[in-house]
Amino acid sequence: MFRRLRSPGTARALTWAAALVLIAGIVAFVTVRLGQEDKGPANVGSVPTGFASEDFDPNATITEPKESDVPQAARVAAGEFVLAAVGRENLPKAWKLADPGLKRDCACTYKEWLTGNIPVQYFPTKGLRGASFSVDEVTPGHVVLQVLLTPAASSSLKPTAFYIGLKQRGKDAPWLVDYWAPVDVIAVPASPQG
Template sequence: MIERLRSPGFARALVWVSALVLIAGVVAFVTVQLGSSDDTTPATAANTSTEEVDPFATPPLPKESDVPKAARTAAGEFVLAAVGREDLPKAWRLADRELKQACGCTYKQWLTGDIPVQYFPTNGLRGAAFSVNEVTPGRVVLQVLLTPGPNKDGLEAQAFYIGLRQRGGAKAPWLVDYWAPVNVVAVPAAP
């Protein structure tokens, strides 16, 4: 009998039985703890709605009406002043500190027109439309489509992203902190 208790087969069987008893104990404990319903315990589900929530659903896109009027005005003025290079001193006033830091230039250098804002001719602009990408308190990102008038260069409509930021509260001005084309065409290096 003692030889049977010392055999490898008995030892393996004992380990398996012990593991099964442990698993059964854990399952019983978890079932009792999670399955108990007590009226004095607060509800664990925050959403008492009968409607199911899809965790993978995309949030609704912001609408044009969500963009503050002052932000739309600042964006339009910046397009004419900076993008079209029509009024570079005004463009400097409309630029946020992040855009000025990206330039790494002084006011005098900014006035030369060598700025981190891609040029697009706004003289004779046939149209400018925008869609809203992001609206949060103090931050707006728009996609602007600029459509040129008839031109000899064959220039077509171009889409740009413009980011605006309002620092210092609801009364602070909206300033442009980002301007970049939506589609960037990679040009290979010269051989």
């Protein structure tokens, strides 16, 4: 058995098979990637979060979510969370703005949260030159935004994009942040002290 596996013919056959699998993978990747560029963002045409697949009509016209689709209360909560949690400016307020799911992911108590060792990537917000957002997803009770934070001119950091997810658990409930992560992996100080 091992002699057959070590034979030059078997080695050639395995090499060709591996090359064909690699080529098929590249073709599939390129096809999917080019197909997404033609259709817009990857979430267009997918089942929105919070809906059962039987509620989704694949033939329905899907429009890009717009800034005006984001409830004002969700925008306010996102902005307050960026300053309170991301910039570590007001960790007690950040706790109040955090969704129970984010607190569960932290696996920390309120007292531990106040140390700033939280599952929210730090980014210096003191002297922030600007913050803007674009809308990734809006469904009833759920919003995902991309936030671009532009640091002070004196900072060595570059403008950086983050995803922020917000949930509203009930019609009159407040909007709370359940997700915060950089769009790309970035190198920033682990704490305000560097």
